Amino acid sequence: MTATAPADADPTMAAIAQAVTEGRAGDSAAARRKLLGLWTAIGATGDPLHRCSLAHYLADLYEDPAQSLAWNVRALDAADAVTDRRVQEHHAGLHIAGFYPSLHLNLADDYRRLGSFEAAAEHINAAEAHAPSLPRTPYGDLLRGAMAEVAQAIAGRDRSRRASAPGSSA
Incomplete structure (x- = not known):
């Protein structure tokens, strides 16, 4: 979004x-x-x-x-x-379908940071399932890259905040 x-x-x-x-x-x-x-x-x-x-x-x-x-x-x-x-x-x-990759990505990242890796995996899988709805734009590419980053962090059981996460400079 x-x-x-x-x-x-x-x-x-x-x-x-x-x-x-x-x-x-x-x-x-x-x-x-x-x-x-x-x-x-x-x-x-x-x-x-x-x-x-x-x-x-x-x-x-x-x-x-x-x-x-x-x-x-x-x-x-x-x-x-x-x-x-x-x-x-x-x-x-x-289209509302285009919202879901980002929404599920954010949930996956939150669950991952909380150490709930099973819930995180469910949401990163949902984000990836909705990824075809993403536009072929820099924004879509940003989300696809973030999905890969979060999926890797989930696999590695990494709970640290991603430097590229929204609000990281907040």
């Missing part, structure tokens, strides 16, 4: 993108506060695209893999309720 899709028609997606930009610029605490405020406004039963996007990005703002895992689970749960129609209302070129 990227934060670069046009969000001008959807103020919530614009607010999520703005917070993500702040977090990537180094102000993780402010980004976390803004996203948590948006989560409260959206609610646990709000628009699943909003919940999926917000939870996905919020997970990256936590160093603790257990906190990240909680948000990544929320993101995957919300994705299961998002339709292609809803995604394409936000950005015509997107």
